[in-house]
Amino acid sequence: MQKASGWPEVSIIVPVHNGGESFRKCLQSLNQWALERAEVIVVADGASDGSWQLAEPFGAKLIRLPETQGPARARNIGAEAAEADILFFVDADVTIHPNTVDGVIRAFQANPELAALIGSYDDAPGATNFLSQYKNLFHHYTHQGGHEEASTFWGACGAVRREIFLSLGGFDQRFRKPCIEDIELGYRLKQAGYQIRLCKAIQVKHLKHWTPYSLLRADIFYRALPWTALLLQLRQTDPQQYQQVSRDLNLKSSSRLSVVLVYAAIASLLFVWWWPTALLGAGLLSLVLVLLNWPVYRFFYQQRGFWFALGVIPWHWLYYFYSGLAFAIGHLRYQIWGYQLAKG
Template sequence: MIEEKKKQKITIKGSMINNCSDPKPTISVIIPVYNGGEKFQRCLQSLAKTSLNADEVIVVADGDTDGSWLLAENFGAKVIRLPKAGGPARARNLGAEAAKGDILFFIDADVEIYPDTIEKVVNVFTNEPDLSALIGSYDDTPGAENFLSQYRNLFHHYTHQISQEEASTFWGACGAVRKEVFLHVGGFDEKYRLPCIEDIELGYRLKKAGYSIGLRKGILVKHLKEWRPISMVKADFFCRALPWTALILRDRQLNNDLNLQYSNRMSVVLVYAKIGALLATPWLSQTSIIACIFALAFVILNAPVYQFFHNKRGLFFTLRALPWHWLYYFYSGLAFGIGFVRHWFQVQLTYRKA
């Protein structure tokens, strides 16, 4: 979290500060980047096409080796260059410390914003003075064209679009927060060294401190990341599900929102119930029928998302999405089980030491 930093070699170059007498809150866009490549270039290009310019754009080059910092400097951003990667949590905190805007707008280096994205963020905070933070949504036209990237990002879009407007957490890919609020809660937890759930953890602390977070579904960004089977499962399991489970158990907070909606929890139960019924088939042949019933219940429960996939990409895409959707709930449930066991052993160890 934000605290007095040890001395380190940091160079700051460039500036995009706009001087104006607009009574609306000022806004600083903060982007952590590590070897952003062509996607980062597209991110910067999208910032140049906005209907309302940010008061400043701060890029924190987190030990990159591909010249991303130079790309940002040529764009005209304020660049904070770190000699060694320390993770997006630390990078965002450093960007926030250097920011002069009233609003800190965090985006990832692999997203494109829409021309009206910044204007919408500023208008929301102007019109809703009691709102402390907000998150947006991925759009329904992901940048990467391969099937898995389309599926993953469309599923993310769908989840945000059906969720409550009073959000229960924060989102670093497209999330804005009043600077005074961000500093008050201590910023991102820098113990998360990899791209992980540092944004979710921040959201939990914001809510615990009594601050409001709004999900504004019309504030959109386009995700450019290309997902592959191993990278997707690895990120979901090790960087999301496992640490999120630990966070849930730590804070004892399981909200009916986003990926934790009741329908998602029931989907996990149905997946494992089906697997259990299939495993019992050699001894009880009737359980194959029970497995089919569980599978049918799963499909009915998730019919809205399948209808969404069908409307956006057609029947063939929807059929291809089915096994990945089942797999998602399988490894999500597995991660929760492992996380619960880990937590139980930690509690027992702590109890014995006491």
């Protein structure tokens, strides 16, 4: 089922750093659903738990890095070693579906002008605790409601033509943590005039177990702050592209308005001590916030029921709160130190 030349149709690149049980499940799914049509390249990014030893028995090509350099560097090294024309990047904590790889191949075959594509998490996250279900289902909802003409890339389930990827220099290796290196690559792809598609039917299952600490750390320090700096730089260097990306995925106008409503409701509560009627204002603002985000809460209700959807609301509002705070802090940092600080 490979090309006549013997080359694989797609090279799957998996960076891993202490992947544990999730990485083993990732390899199992690749072994079951991908090896017939793809080469699998595992780049062990300075792993110390020995999980890299799982790769070779599963038929993967293994590249070991002596020290941790970050997933951006690991993916680039895997891309350089790849033999196929299509690079499919998969995180070590996801499993693919039976039709995932075929979906990637068909998408590029059907559209010769397509430079890159991204998929979506499915609606059945692997970890069963509330935060993991909420976080990963929210990601699924966001991608399923996104524009098919995408303005960004996604390293957990994203494919790109190898020639184009290498011509752009790959991922920015100054990102030393799992950060926004994939988003930044997507912006460069668009600036170069290439097409990126959001293929909603190409899905993977996310296995990550989220805790309050890991969620807040990732969302604030690895996403919101560096993403703010990237957007501010983009606004300065390419206002037209900034206008395009500011309407996609997490940056829709409804999300920005929700941030304003959350802070207005908090301000109203602070004034209740002096003006009791401010409580009514906070209640009205909260009602507007619920109505504005009703499609989100209806989705969670349909997926997990009433009580789960009710539990989502405070976490969703907290998300708007720290997103707004991170934007303010990121804006201040950008004005003082510029974009470089966000990559450290």
